[in-house]
Amino acid sequence: MALEMRELQADEWDVWYDHLELAFGGVPESPAERKLYKSLTETERSLGVWDGENCVGSAGAFSFRLSVPGGALVPAAGVTMVGVSPTHRRRGVLTSLMRRQLDDVRAGGEPIAVLTASDPAIYGRFGYGTAAYAMTVDIDTTRVALSVPPGTDDVRLRLVDPLKALADCERVYAELVTRRPGMPARQPGWERLGLLDPAAMREGASPLKCVVAEGPDGEVVGYARYRVKADWEQSGSDGKVRVQQVEALDPAAYAALWRYFFDIDLTWRVQAYGRPVDDPVLHLVSDIRRTQARQRDALHVRLVDLPAALEARAYGTPLDVVIQVEDAFCPWNEGRWRLAADAGGRVACTRTDAPAELELPVRELGSAYLGGVTLTSLAAAGRVRELRPAAVAEVSRAFAGDVSPWLPHGF
Structure with missing residues (x-):
């Protein structure tokens, strides 16, 4: 029987959530926890993959506004309730959920998606970078x-x-x-x-x-x-x-x-x-x-609309740099971008044909986005390539924040 992905209906929530509990070890949550998350679930942002009457895959999102450097509150998809039944592994279920979800996030106008990871190794391949620690x-x-x-x-x-x-x-x-x-x-x-x-x-x-x-x-x-x-x-x-x-x-x-x-x-x-x-x-x-x-x-960040995300935050020093971004999973972000920020707080991020001064995957840009992970440390690990001398240090100073980013609670 073919698998079907569809938006969650309110009367399917209990079956959907039962699947999620099974994916996370099968220990039932308390009635109070279950009641709270049922009330918080945005069914229109929740996806289920069904094999007949059985839910075998899930992914949801909460509509957040997340603080970024400079104090702006940016619309963000709080990715949550992701799980795949052990009977349906290695069939592309997770990839199809991530594909649909990021397309929906982009269509909804949210520049970033964020998540907490039960297994951090999973989400890097979908462009999520570790941006905050606890x-x-x-x-x-x-x-x-x-x-x-x-x-x-x-x-x-x-x-x-x-x-x-x-x-x-x-x-x-x-x-x-x-x-x-x-x-x-x-x-x-x-x-x-x-x-x-x-x-x-x-x-x-x-x-x-x-x-x-x-x-x-x-x-x-x-x-x-x-x-x-x-x-x-x-x-x-x-x-x-x-x-x-x-x-x-x-x-x-x-x-x-x-x-x-x-x-x-x-x-x-x-x-x-x-x-x-x-x-x-x-x-x-x-x-x-x-x-x-x-x-x-703690918090993993994915830039969904790269120019909107980079324009939404503030920078610690004036900046004018051309960045080559690799993003195979969201190809609309891929290419060369000129990021310019002046002393007055004006920021612009636009496509350009000018030569790139540094090159990095979107995952690493997500890690640096909140100012807690430096581009210099990523470059030292071989994750960022410097194409103009001193470019990494200049951009790293501009991206760095005064305080470490922090997620005060899970979701």
Whole structure:
């Protein structure tokens, strides 16, 4: 029987999602998670591949607006729910899904597509480059102290119900979005993702807790959500604080929240997940060696409409360069492009017949797009070819950002 690819219908969602759970190991999600993702699914942007009544392939997209260097919010397809049944591998199912999806993204006018990868090796061949990383820190609070900035003692902390504090937390998040590339502006419904608290997610830890930081006028200027894993051994308590989110609008509030974690009784470790790789906490701790930090890939970026994407972001220095781009999967991007950015913030990216000054695949351009991966490092790995002396260094400086890009939550 021939396979059929089609747009998802609302009454097919449960079968479609059952397939996805199977593709990711077959462990059912909690009813709360399933209910949330059903409400967030954009069926008109969701594809299923069907073998008779069986769904054997899936891919979806969320309509995001993603912060890029300079603070602009750029329309982006948040690629998600990609899976192929193990019974239908090596039949071109994934390639056909990626082909249809990128064509649809282009037709819809979104300059970029982004994703988080369960297996990073898969998506490079479709032009996705790793553009942002995330850090996990595991801090031994019996051996590490914090050096906090002036004003920290003036911050008032309140332990609050996570749901009741949601509006204040979302206001803080919204103010932070344009400060760091890679952060999606929250669309309606996405604010509930940070409140998910099924028992299966806790791994024996407490229900989700929330603490807010208030400035001198009583306005909420920071928040943190966390769980406490109480544990005991023969020598005494062995508790851990597991930080889910911690955000603040100023250094004093940020430091106050971290000091709060360190002061929780009967715990001796603070573990925070998915933090920016340049998280300020690295400069608050007294001993970086006992602040075990590990990083992994987080956000992968694909330029779908190359000139629109490059014109949407800002550049750190004036720039005028001709770039030869390789893009076999989206051939409309392939060729030579002149990218010019002046000191006044005007940017233009146009086709040209002028000689190329550097050459690179679209995947590497996606990696550099948010300013966290330098073109000089990619060139050192042989991923970028310099055709004019000093061209790579000049373009790399223009692309680099002041802060590392960061994706604060998955999708």
